[in-house]
Amino acid sequence: MRRIRADLHIHSVLSPCTDLGMSPEKIVAGARARGLDLIAVADHNAGWNGPYVRRAARGRPVVICAMEIQSEEEVEVLALFPDERTCQTLSEQIERVLPDIFCDPETFGDQLVVDDSGEIVRRVDRLLLSPVPWPLGEVVRRVRDLGGLAIPAHVDRVPGGLLGVLGLLPEGDWPALELAPWTSVEEACARWPELRGRALLRSSDAHSPGQIGRAWTELAVKTLDVEGLGEALTDPGRVRPSPPFKETPW
């Protein structure tokens, strides 16, 4: 068993709300500087940059291809995929069903696919900040069917957090729940007692290089991949979220 430090929620330049410095190279440099062993690149409703970050990292850190999917109810879910292919499969499915709203860079920011050497591969024109037309249960089912982990993101945050939006933890087999970077475990469990005894993650939700690794989770894993992560999450005793990162919530 190996004790590792993971930041499983990092945005790249594919997210329009992200600093243009979040290229694959910069994400890798930031993760290394923070001593992260495992990261997940999770852009809004698309996972096109994960493979390039993985190439830039060459295993240091290990990179999970992921995305942050916004359900019909406007609940955000971290979807962590076992490989590039499955992440791409869901990205393509989502691309077909997202509302056809043009992402005006002046208004929303750029949505860029950037390769491991920093070159722009393409620009995604359709706005990725809209909810997909699938209810939460369907989002979870689609991620699971591809062998992925569906983990509600920053559950205590409004907007976008499962508990903020839906008030109570819905029935379901949740592998883990991610807390907002700024909430302590005690605060969250006091407000939502259903969080007690569950595997709780904390991640940076970084939108700029300086935010990478500002919050993290320590895990005891057998293997450093999504399967190993899923196995570790079955035992909340092997999951330790970092102290909260205090800042004004956005």
Place this chain on the structure above:
Amino acid sequence: MTVGELVRELGLEVLVAGDLEADVHGGYCADLLSEVLAHAAKGDIWITHQKHLNVVAVAKLKEIGAVVLVRGLRPPQEVTDRARAEGVTILVSPTSAFETAGRIHRALFP
């Protein structure tokens, strides 16, 4: 005014009938269920776009008089099944949340 009287006056569709004799004194508009948990009052008419199963749980917990889905939105069957089992009234209004709230307010406070 009772839920049933409101239904007749506004011509709302009754998707699931709980207690239509319940008295209504006010309402609450929100799609964030955490807001409803924190601020809605017992007996309120709850006007929303949200049709997740948790709507039933929150309505039951807060003793909501009736849930009104706006813009003709229809919840999945698991929601109506659960509402029936829990005795939670679910109504559907064809108009927008703004229009629906305005009409309900006018009916309650003429």
